[in-house]
Amino acid sequence: MFEFRTYRPPDRAPDRHAANGLLLSALAALALHTQRLPVWLMLGVCSLIAWRYLLENYSWRHPPRLVRWCLLLAAVVAVFNTYGTLLGREAGISLLALLVGLKILEIRSLRDYFVSVFLLYFLTLGAFLFSQSLLTAGLAMAVAVVTTAALARLSLPNSLPISEGLRLTMAILWRAIPIMLVMYLLFPRIQGSLWGLPGDAFDARAGLSDTVTPGSINALSSSDAVAFRVDFADQMPHARQLYWRSLVLSRTDGNAWSRARDPVTVNADSWLSRGIGKPIDYTVDHEATGHRWLVAMDVPATVPPEAVARPGYILEAKRPVHQRFQYAMQSYPAQSAEPLTSAAHALHLRTPRPTSVRVQTLIDAWRREPDPVLAVLRYLREQDFGYTLTPPLLRGDFLDEFLFVSRRGYCEHYAAAFATLMRHLGLPSRLVVGYQGGDWNHAGGYLVVRQADAHAWVEVWREERGWTRVDPTAAVAPERVELGMNALKALLEQGALPGELAPAAIRALLEGSWLARQWLHLGMFWDAANTAWNRWVMAYGPERQQRFLRSLGFEAPSWAQVAATLIIGVAALLLVLAATLLWTRNKSDPVTAAYRRFCAKLGRSGLVRRADEGPLDFYHHILTARPELAADSKPIIALYVTLRYGNVARADLVDQLRGRVRRFRVAHQ
Amino acid sequence: MDATTDEYVLGRQRLYMLPTRHGLYFGLLLMVMLLAAVNYNNGLAYGFTFTLAAVGLVSMLYTHRNLTGLRLTAKDAEPVFAGQSARFPVYIHNATKTRRPGVWLLSRCSSRCVDIVPHSSRPLSLTVAAPRRGYLPCPAFSVSSAFPFGLLYTWAKPLRPTTRCLVYPAPGPRLPWPQNPDETHRHHRGQSADGDDFVGLRAYQPADPPRHVHWKAAARGTEWLTKRFGDSAGGLVWLDWGATRGSQVEARLGTLCRWALDAERVGMRYGLHLPGHDIAPDSGPRHLHRCLRALALWGGAGV
Numbered sequence: 002m003f004e005f006r007t008y009r010p011p012d013r014a015p016d017r018h019a020a021n022g023l024l025l026s027a028l029a030a031l032a033l034h035t036q037r038l039p040v041w042l043m044l045g046v047c048s049l050i051a052w053r054y055l056l057e058n059y060s061w062r063h064p065p066r067l068v069r070w071c072l073l074l075a076a077v078v079a080v081f082n083t084y085g086t087l088l089g090r091e092a093g094i095s096l097l098a099l100l101v102g103l104k105i106l107e108i109r110s111l112r113d114y115f116v117s118v119f120l121l122y123f124l125t126l127g128a129f130l131f132s133q134s135l136l137t138a139g140l141a142m143a144v145a146v147v148t149t150a151a152l153a154r155l156s157l158p159n160s161l162p163i164s165e166g167l168r169l170t171m172a173i174l175w176r177a178i179p180i181m182l183v184m185y186l187l188f189p190r191i192q193g194s195l196w197g198l199p200g201d202a203f204d205a206r207a208g209l210s211d212t213v214t215p216g217s218i219n220a221l222s223s224s225d226a227v228a229f230r231v232d233f234a235d236q237m238p239h240a241r242q243l244y245w246r247s248l249v250l251s252r253t254d255g256n257a258w259s260r261a262r263d264p265v266t267v268n269a270d271s272w273l274s275r276g277i278g279k280p281i282d283y284t285v286d287h288e289a290t291g292h293r294w295l296v297a298m299d300v301p302a303t304v305p306p307e308a309v310a311r312p313g314y315i316l317e318a319k320r321p322v323h324q325r326f327q328y329a330m331q332s333y334p335a336q337s338a339e340p341l342t343s344a345a346h347a348l349h350l351r352t353p354r355p356t357s358v359r360v361q362t363l364i365d366a367w368r369r370e371p372d373p374v375l376a377v378l379r380y381l382r383e384q385d386f387g388y389t390l391t392p393p394l395l396r397g398d399f400l401d402e403f404l405f406v407s408r409r410g411y412c413e414h415y416a417a418a419f420a421t422l423m424r425h426l427g428l429p430s431r432l433v434v435g436y437q438g439g440d441w442n443h444a445g446g447y448l449v450v451r452q453a454d455a456h457a458w459v460e461v462w463r464e465e466r467g468w469t470r471v472d473p474t475a476a477v478a479p480e481r482v483e484l485g486m487n488a489l490k491a492l493l494e495q496g497a498l499p500g501e502l503a504p505a506a507i508r509a510l511l512e513g514s515w516l517a518r519q520w521l522h523l524g525m526f527w528d529a530a531n532t533a534w535n536r537w538v539m540a541y542g543p544e545r546q547q548r549f550l551r552s553l554g555f556e557a558p559s560w561a562q563v564a565a566t567l568i569i570g571v572a573a574l575l576l577v578l579a580a581t582l583l584w585t586r587n588k589s590d591p592v593t594a595a596y597r598r599f600c601a602k603l604g605r606s607g608l609v610r611r612a613d614e615g616p617l618d619f620y621h622h623i624l625t626a627r628p629e630l631a632a633d634s635k636p637i638i639a640l641y642v643t644l645r646y647g648n649v650a651r652a653d654l655v656d657q658l659r660g661r662v663r664r665f666r667v668a669h670q
Numbered sequence: 671m672d673a674t675t676d677e678y679v680l681g682r683q684r685l686y687m688l689p690t691r692h693g694l695y696f697g698l699l700l701m702v703m704l705l706a707a708v709n710y711n712n713g714l715a716y717g718f719t720f721t722l723a724a725v726g727l728v729s730m731l732y733t734h735r736n737l738t739g740l741r742l743t744a745k746d747a748e749p750v751f752a753g754q755s756a757r758f759p760v761y762i763h764n765a766t767k768t769r770r771p772g773v774w775l776l777s778r779c780s781s782r783c784v785d786i787v788p789h790s791s792r793p794l795s796l797t798v799a800a801p802r803r804g805y806l807p808c809p810a811f812s813v814s815s816a817f818p819f820g821l822l823y824t825w826a827k828p829l830r831p832t833t834r835c836l837v838y839p840a841p842g843p844r845l846p847w848p849q850n851p852d853e854t855h856r857h858h859r860g861q862s863a864d865g866d867d868f869v870g871l872r873a874y875q876p877a878d879p880p881r882h883v884h885w886k887a888a889a890r891g892t893e894w895l896t897k898r899f900g901d902s903a904g905g906l907v908w909l910d911w912g913a914t915r916g917s918q919v920e921a922r923l924g925t926l927c928r929w930a931l932d933a934e935r936v937g938m939r940y941g942l943h944l945p946g947h948d949i950a951p952d953s954g955p956r957h958l959h960r961c962l963r964a965l966a967l968w969g970g971a972g973v
Contacts, residue, residue: 156820177724
């Protein structure tokens with residue numbers, strides 16, 4: 002008896018207005034990709050859409066099949082020419098955009114319209130492979146709404162006006178959000194990917210590299226890109242403590258510094274026990290880098306589960322950080338000394354070449370000082386060394402050139418020079434690369450560390466204290482450490498000389514205009530919104546999902562348990578929605594409601610309508626049981642019959658019925 | 671005549687739902703999007719896929735709601751002559767405050783899409799060919815809707831109303847009046863046979879004026895007929911089964927039907943003689959209907 006094939010609404014090609022809606026959403030989806038697609042492609046797809054518009058509205062001819070095949074071939078060849086491949090993100094999206102244009106051009110049946118809409122959804126999804134920012138999400142959602150509104154208009158033969166289509170889509174979308182959230186949070190996330198990703202799946206990003214040459218960190222000084230954000234469990238430590246270590250570089254050829262060869266995994270259990278001072282708990286929200294190394298505040302005491310410990314208090318992720326991710330950390334202000342093996346001792350004293358005579362003279366003088374470290378720092382402070390964002394290029398012997406000729410440098414110049422000097426002085430030393438400082442975001446209550454905060458400093462081995470941090474940059478430009486990179490940049494822009502300004506003068510210089518401050522605040526709010534977004538969208542992986550599930554009360558959530566919860570949750574939400582949608586219907590029929598009130602009034606006086614009694618039967622019932630009520634009842638019954646069975650819908654009659662029922666009185670017997 | 675009205679209220683028990691072909695493609699699209707999200711471990715792609723999936727799920731409720739609570743009434747169709755099309759009235763009442771766009775009324779032979787605004791009724795009809803006299807039952811029909819996105823459709827369990835359409839016999843060709851007492855009666859009253867009103871046809875007699883000859887019939891190659899005109903008021907004619915010629919029942923009933931229509935049109939009083947069924951002479955639409963109904967159902971046709 003289920004003859005559903007017969008009772009499926011017939012397919013009908015949509016009208017011109019619905020088709021125009023589809024063209025509009027195609028343009029919107031294309032606009033999402035403006036930054037990535039080449040100009041020729043954007044123009045090409047737009048002209049295909051324009052062709053369709055003319056075809057639809059000015060009855061142009063449909064292009065013959067041969068023309069369409071030629072266009073498709075041309076599109077494939079052009080994409081291959083541009084990218085050298087048809088695979089991968091960029092080429093794939095380009096091809097998809099062209100396919101959308103061609104499909105739209107050839108639309109004939111309702112099926113073609115649906116295929117176009119589905120391609121548009123896919124094109125929208127493609128935007129997320131490039132950016133997952135809040136802005137992208139907002140724009141993509143707008144495109145999805147327009148596309149879905151176009152879909153609604155396609156499927157109704159009497160095309161809805163666009164405003165109606167949008168209203169309907171928004172109403173449905175609004176109700177869909179809770180269900181979406183349940184699916185989003187509970188759908189089991191897996192680590193890694195199902196199959197190999199194309200080579201260009203992840204962008205190359207500016208960031209630290211594991212080899213430092215003079216100028217390599219300086220290249221980051223203009224980058225506003227966020228490296229990571231930090232949430233402190235308690236108060237933020239003082240700016241002087243905000244040294245974020247990422248890499249330890251022990252090998253040098255006199256110019257470049259790099260990591261010691263075979264990195265070994267160390268047992269980090271002892272880290273915790275060696276901590277000195279009050280522990281600092283914090284959570285790092287690390288941006289994607291494509292590398293393995295992570296940041297930790299000096300000196301880390303724990304290792305997150307996704308990472309391993311390397312010598313030199315270094316954390317390394319188990320797989321390259323292609324996705325923003327979060328990890329909880331604990332650090333101590335200092336660590337007690339650990340013994341240095343003789344091999345490590347030798348490694349950290351190795352210098353590649355003899356120094357020039359004048360450098361050697363300096364070194365010999367410092368060797369006689371009681372504390373050579375302080376002596377060198379004093380030398381840097383007292384001589385006319387300067388801190389600059391645009392250090393001159395050094396040729397030849399770096400140490401000699403820097404100490405006697407240029408005397409201008411960025412952090413890595415000072416750190417590299419200082420570490421080399423220490424080795425010449427017989428003190429084991431190494432370069433530490435990471436970040437220093439960061440900007441406090443008042444709106445979100447967290448610290449933002451940018452690529453521009455990248456920093457290099459030195460650790461010197463002292464017999465009594467172990468590895469000790471020495472930051473030669475601070476000797477030259479204390480503002481770099483005290484105020485942060487942003488402030489220093491602002492000072493340098495205004496022509497101030499680091500290391501020579503009174504704090505009050507600095508504050509006056511940094512105050513800035515009212516507008517600039519407002520802009521700064523706005524920026525903070527935007528960053529705070531983005532951070533919350535990142536936490537729940539981009540960093541929401543298996544690890545965070547486990548944490549979320551534990552917070553829901555799952556002890557050790559199994560895959561099956563989570564799937565069951567997901568299904569139950571979605572079903573429950575659908576039931577609630579169904580109940581609300583149907584409930585509004587039941588209370589909305591004024592005619593039935595008025596008749597029910599009328600029956601209830603009679604019912605209270607003992608004249609109960611039987612379930613099978615129609616209105617006319619009931620009238621006869623009234624007539625025999627309570628003839629004195631017949632006069633008042635008759636018009637009510639007549640109105641009810643007219644409105645209910647007479648196929649008329651007149652608001653004035655409905656009002657009349659309601660009025661009569663309201664005035665209807667039954668004298669109790 | 672007893673008019674039947676069948677009423678149906680579309681509730682949960684009566685409504686079914688399935689995805690359309692496009693809905694199945696949509697499901698496939700969601701699967702592919704989910705695979706992409708998993709493979710690229712892309713949070714926003716997950717979010718987007720699940721948004722579309724949730725929209726699909728919620729649209730299910732909207733599809734269902736588009737038909738729930740609608741009241742359908744099917745009524746008897748107005749009688750037609752065999753060979754014409756019967757139009758069975760079906761009203762869709764929307765007593766709710768929700769607009770119901772894209773509601774299809776479907777039957778084997780017709781389909782129609784309507785948009786029903788809140789608190790209104792929509793008169794529609796099912797058109798069915800009525801080839802034979804007798805009662806024609808209303809065809810099974812259903813309402814269906816793919817609102818809002820065309821991804822799912824819901825339909826009501828086919829409704830098989832008891833309403834019907836009375837199909838009169840197809841009127842036969844114009845033939846001479848039956849020879850019956852009326853003729854003499856009229857002549858006795860001395861009335862002219864040459865009034866203004868066309869009253870019928872009789873066999874051609876050589877003395878008839880040429881302008882009264884029914885040339886169209888003559889051109890068709892049948893026998894020659896003469897149109898008769900007269901002041902018809904007050905005439906009486908017996909439409910007698912025995913007066914019809916031929917052996918085919920349907921043709922004879924058609925002739926009687928034609929006579930009854932002609933007699934009613936010229937305002938004569940007429941009675942009907944059928945074997946086993948007589949209707950006393952009278953006139954007026956009700957009488958005509960009685961006669962035609964008797965012709966339609968004679969011999970137990972379609973009852």
